[in-house]
Amino acid sequence: MIVTLVGTGPDSFERLVRPLDELAGKNGWDVFIQLGHTRYVPSHCKYERFLDRSVLLRMIEGAELVITQGGYGGIRDALLFNKPIVAVPRDPTLNESPDYQDEMVKAMEEKGYLIGLYDTNQLELSVEKAKSFSPAARDASTIPSLLADYVTKRFICH
Amino acid sequence: MILSSPLPVLLRYWLVQGVLYMNWMERLHRFALEALLIVLLAWLFGMLGDGMWVWIAAFLAAHTMSAIFNGHPFAVLVHDAGVRGVCYYRDRDRFLGYVEDMQARLERDRPIYLAGALVFGSIVRGVFRPTSDLDARYIPMPGAWNALRTAHLVFVERLRSTLKGFPMDIYMFRDARETAAKMNVSGELPLALYSRGSLVAEKFGKVMSMDDVKDLLKKNISQSDEIKPPRAIVVASGGGHLAEALLAIKGVPLRAIIVTLRLPHTEKTLQGVGWKRDYLINPHGDALKYLVNIWQSFWLVVKNRPELVISTGAGMVVPTCLIAKFLGAKLVFIETAARVTTPSRTGKFLYRFADEFYVQWEPLLKVYPKAKYGGVLL
Numbered sequence: 381m382i383v384t385l386v387g388t389g390p391d392s393f394e395r396l397v398r399p400l401d402e403l404a405g406k407n408g409w410d411v412f413i414q415l416g417h418t419r420y421v422p423s424h425c426k427y428e429r430f431l432d433r434s435v436l437l438r439m440i441e442g443a444e445l446v447i448t449q450g451g452y453g454g455i456r457d458a459l460l461f462n463k464p465i466v467a468v469p470r471d472p473t474l475n476e477s478p479d480y481q482d483e484m485v486k487a488m489e490e491k492g493y494l495i496g497l498y499d500t501n502q503l504e505l506s507v508e509k510a511k512s513f514s515p516a517a518r519d520a521s522t523i524p525s526l527l528a529d530y531v532t533k534r535f536i537c538h
Numbered sequence: 539m540i541l542s543s544p545l546p547v548l549l550r551y552w553l554v555q556g557v558l559y560m561n562w563m564e565r566l567h568r569f570a571l572e573a574l575l576i577v578l579l580a581w582l583f584g585m586l587g588d589g590m591w592v593w594i595a596a597f598l599a600a601h602t603m604s605a606i607f608n609g610h611p612f613a614v615l616v617h618d619a620g621v622r623g624v625c626y627y628r629d630r631d632r633f634l635g636y637v638e639d640m641q642a643r644l645e646r647d648r649p650i651y652l653a654g655a656l657v658f659g660s661i662v663r664g665v666f667r668p669t670s671d672l673d674a675r676y677i678p679m680p681g682a683w684n685a686l687r688t689a690h691l692v693f694v695e696r697l698r699s700t701l702k703g704f705p706m707d708i709y710m711f712r713d714a715r716e717t718a719a720k721m722n723v724s725g726e727l728p729l730a731l732y733s734r735g736s737l738v739a740e741k742f743g744k745v746m747s748m749d750d751v752k753d754l755l756k757k758n759i760s761q762s763d764e765i766k767p768p769r770a771i772v773v774a775s776g777g778g779h780l781a782e783a784l785l786a787i788k789g790v791p792l793r794a795i796i797v798t799l800r801l802p803h804t805e806k807t808l809q810g811v812g813w814k815r816d817y818l819i820n821p822h823g824d825a826l827k828y829l830v831n832i833w834q835s836f837w838l839v840v841k842n843r844p845e846l847v848i849s850t851g852a853g854m855v856v857p858t859c860l861i862a863k864f865l866g867a868k869l870v871f872i873e874t875a876a877r878v879t880t881p882s883r884t885g886k887f888l889y890r891f892a893d894e895f896y897v898q899w900e901p902l903l904k905v906y907p908k909a910k911y912g913g914v915l916l
Binding site: 387388389451452453456459460479480481483484486487488518519520521522523524525526527528530531532534535536 | 668767768777778779781782785786787788789790791792801845846848868870872874875876877878879880882894896898899910912913914915916
């Protein structure tokens with residue numbers, strides 16, 4: 381199954397959901413979409429507006445591929461289970477989000493964590509590519525240990 | 539809660555200035571000094587004008603000066619109001635260094651009017667915290683004249699502690715009876731900083747020496763259960779920012795309270811996280827909602843007295859971060875992973891106030907030269 385996350389923000393993301401729905405109808409894909417506030421209602425995909433986090437994580441665990449908006453949350457949840465990811469940045473100039481998402485998607489694509497998709501007409505191609513994609517190994521962030529060092533030095537051992 | 543927040547504590551302190559606690563001899567010394575100051579200031583102000591206001595202004599100015607120079611402003615700020623970051627003596631060894639200097643001065647001068655000098659409070663229980671203050675009590679030899687001179691010595695020590703920024707409250711007690719009435723002497727032995735002959739031991743029974751106190755403190759440090767992790771407000775808007783913040787504090791020794799937006803899914807995100815939580819309103823650029831956010835932030839800071847505020851953004855965290863910082867907390871900002879080469883507005887703005895600043899992508903080090911790079915939180 382392809383699990384699709386468009387986030388829980390207040391903006392619609394029809395640019396991704398509509399072509400995905402059409403492709404699902406055409407190719408008989410098994411697609412689930414967490415739809416959030418997207419106004420387009422898919423007819424060939426299963427969907428829920430909002431899902432409990434635990435349920436969503438279980439769905440991602442069972443997915444063969446995750447398609448997500450370019451937000452941090454969805455990408456992180458998919459990486460948690462080492463799933464192939466197609467990330468589609470929302471575009472603020474199309475009123476899809478308050479912030480640009482393409483910076484992070486491009487940077488993560490360079491690291492080999494995911495496949496970035498910037499033109500949703502190419503969705504079918506990206507999905508095909510993703511079937512043979514596995515995300516690169518990730519370095520652990522040192523921020524928690526930097527923070528722990530700071531707290532220990534500043535507040536615990538003077 | 540509100541009575542232990544900084545403003546009411548300071549106001550109450552300004553009004554009363556410990557006078558209710560003093561004995562009559564010390565009050566006499568204090569009132570005399572303040573009266574002198576009032577007359578002096580009234581004479582000065584009198585050169586600028588005349589009438590009632592000269593005396594009112596002189597009183598207000600003199601009373602405020604007394605609060606600063608003949609009071610214990612740092613003990614109030616650090617110990618009573620819990621304001622962090624105002625005091626240089628958060629360090630145990632520096633704190634003890636100051637106490638040893640006090641002792642050295644007494645040993646050098648050996649004032650004939652002084653019977654003894656005692657210290658009470660947390661450090662004689664072997665506990666030192668960054669909010670500790672020193673409770674010192676000087677006891678005169680019998681007789682009114684000795685008491686007045688001791689009151690003056692106490693005043694000088696008070697003045698010195700203020701000029702050095704040391705959190706001390708110091709008073710004169712006439713005798714062992716007054717000490718027993720005003721201090722909790724049954725639960726703890728006081729530290730004897732100074733004794734004329736064996737007078738202190740005779741009057742107060744068993745007391746501790748400086749070395750005893752140091753041993754006790756050392757023992758407790760090694761047990762380390764007295765060291766509590768700092769209180770921290772971790773503030774982030776819902777969704778990705780909150781997820782990043784939770785990852786950033788994983789394994790960090792904190793007593794954290796998570797502050798975020800009340801969204802349908804935040805309760806779920808926070809399930810099982812185990813931290814206390816609180817909520818703010820999202821202003822969304824609405825001026826009125828911004829005021830509500832500022833008011834909520836102020837309360838949060840007053841209520842939780844954070845020593846540290848940690849944030850990943852977005853814009854709705856700015857009031858909380860600045861109010862906490864202004865009231866003495868350290869500010870740690872983590873630029874969101876969504877930013878790779880260009881700064882976020884919130885990050886750019888809070889950069890100049892932050893004590894620690896972390897970025898998740900290396901190119902941002904060009905924008906934030908003082909930041910530390912730590913890689914993406916995943």
